[in-house]
Amino acid sequence: MAAQLAISPDRSSMTTQAGIPWRGTDAPATKAEALCAPGTVEHFSHDREIFAEGEAAETFFRVVSGVVRSCKFLSDGRRQIEAFHVPGDVFGFELAADRMLTAEAASDCTLVAYRRRGVEALARKDEALSHQLYSCAIRSLAQAQSHSLLLGRRGAVEKVASFLLDWADHSSRADIVNLAMTRQDIADYLGLTIETVSRTLTQMERERLIELPGTRQVRIRSREALEDLIP
Amino acid sequence: MAAQLAISPDRSSMTTQAGIPWRGTDAPATKAEALCAPGTVEHFSHDREIFAEGEAAETFFRVVSGVVRSCKFLSDGRRQIEAFHVPGDVFGFELAADRMLTAEAASDCTLVAYRRRGVEALARKDEALSHQLYSCAIRSLAQAQSHSLLLGRRGAVEKVASFLLDWADHSSRADIVNLAMTRQDIADYLGLTIETVSRTLTQMERERLIELPGTRQVRIRSREALEDLIP
DNA sequence: CGCCGAGTTGACCATGTTCAAGGTGGGTGG
DNA sequence: CCACCCACCTTGAACATGGTCAACTCGGCG
Numbered sequence: 321m322a323a324q325l326a327i328s329p330d331r332s333s334m335t336t337q338a339g340i341p342w343r344g345t346d347a348p349a350t351k352a353e354a355l356c357a358p359g360t361v362e363h364f365s366h367d368r369e370i371f372a373e374g375e376a377a378e379t380f381f382r383v384v385s386g387v388v389r390s391c392k393f394l395s396d397g398r399r400q401i402e403a404f405h406v407p408g409d410v411f412g413f414e415l416a417a418d419r420m421l422t423a424e425a426a427s428d429c430t431l432v433a434y435r436r437r438g439v440e441a442l443a444r445k446d447e448a449l450s451h452q453l454y455s456c457a458i459r460s461l462a463q464a465q466s467h468s469l470l471l472g473r474r475g476a477v478e479k480v481a482s483f484l485l486d487w488a489d490h491s492s493r494a495d496i497v498n499l500a501m502t503r504q505d506i507a508d509y510l511g512l513t514i515e516t517v518s519r520t521l522t523q524m525e526r527e528r529l530i531e532l533p534g535t536r537q538v539r540i541r542s543r544e545a546l547e548d549l550i551p
Numbered sequence: 552m553a554a555q556l557a558i559s560p561d562r563s564s565m566t567t568q569a570g571i572p573w574r575g576t577d578a579p580a581t582k583a584e585a586l587c588a589p590g591t592v593e594h595f596s597h598d599r600e601i602f603a604e605g606e607a608a609e610t611f612f613r614v615v616s617g618v619v620r621s622c623k624f625l626s627d628g629r630r631q632i633e634a635f636h637v638p639g640d641v642f643g644f645e646l647a648a649d650r651m652l653t654a655e656a657a658s659d660c661t662l663v664a665y666r667r668r669g670v671e672a673l674a675r676k677d678e679a680l681s682h683q684l685y686s687c688a689i690r691s692l693a694q695a696q697s698h699s700l701l702l703g704r705r706g707a708v709e710k711v712a713s714f715l716l717d718w719a720d721h722s723s724r725a726d727i728v729n730l731a732m733t734r735q736d737i738a739d740y741l742g743l744t745i746e747t748v749s750r751t752l753t754q755m756e757r758e759r760l761i762e763l764p765g766t767r768q769v770r771i772r773s774r775e776a777l778e779d780l781i782p
Numbered sequence: 783c784g785c786c787g788a789g790t791t792g793a794c795c796a797t798g799t800t801c802a803a804g805g806t807g808g809g810t811g812g
Numbered sequence: 813c814c815a816c817c818c819a820c821c822t823t824g825a826a827c828a829t830g831g832t833c834a835a836c837t838c839g840g841c842g
Contacts, residue, residue, distance in 0.1 A: 420696065447681075454684060458646045461692045462645075462646055469623055469631055471742065551629065
């Protein structure tokens, strides 16, 4: 169901007890190098809230399996999705004392929770862990920046095409995109309406750029053609 | 001309030579606590390029005076501004080896450049500096996230109102916004056209929300009314 | 004075939103 | 096992908003 496989397998035990500094690799800046300090394994089922805007920010999380969405709710009922987090991602960084965003399980998912104070204290001693933390933050930064760029794009076609290509990269097979989220989620992420997302996808299907075998699955027929839609 | 005043005064000497660990304050997470390791003072005049997308990322910068824009150029000529950096801000963080964005002087400005390798090496020994770096990264992250949120907003009015209120906070007087940038810059930052920005501002003036004493100056007549435009 | 770049304004048009019906499919209970 | 149901998705038509193109204004500077 979930598009990606976890770094470490699901475990039902509620707590890992490990002071493992983390693996010794430093050079390859892959996601796999993510945080491996002591943490608590937690499960969240679909649509469950992980934390809410305004709460005290006492933890951050690493995604083991499933997909998480970070979002903001506007007073008029609109919802804006800031990011989707996939296995390997760390999220929940805050500068201030409390959450600026809400996080919810976009699918059933497994997370590891780390106490902020604990890890930060540890990081004070452990240069390597400290560097990890820094890397995760910068990675989040890069992701937030490309999201801005995506939202700034003018047309719906450009946005949807970018989105599909992004997710194709996360997928196991290069041409199959398994969407873990609903059309509404996609719309709120791209700053469009659900109708426009739907129309854009069917239009792409008519133009033989993609196929839609199921509502949560997209087959990319021509990656090049899709890339040409993005300026 | 520039809206904000620098932390330390402009100096014409080209290089500071100081191993100053930085000031001892830790608690107040204000911008003023920014990076204070050895760096090189550099001046850039209006519209000068600071670094370009694709270059090797060997430094980051702290803004002393003036305003910097980070942006991306699309193949079809469009420009997308990711952020404006004001005095106190640190920019130029990268995870990868090279720049993902271009930085340009939006006004004449003075920066301090830090060699990445140098500071990161220093940070390895100096826990305090390391924490500083981390804080700056998280601050950039928060800023990038609110920019996403801004771009996701539906209406032009919402975007322009948000923008004005943001800059009012940076200004010395609460009701006067001194814009350091052109309409085109604003448009590219908000994902609008220059015409729409212009029209929206004059519309707000007609509705007595703001006054436009000069093209680079806005007086806010009713902060509350402006805030009401933002959901 | 006249030029030039930046900003404003207007008319028209393209794109996406809104509102309102239909579809579709996966899961549940009879 | 089938039928129904509900949430999710698709489609269509009318409409609103912002983009485009083009003319015009303003202010600073040689």
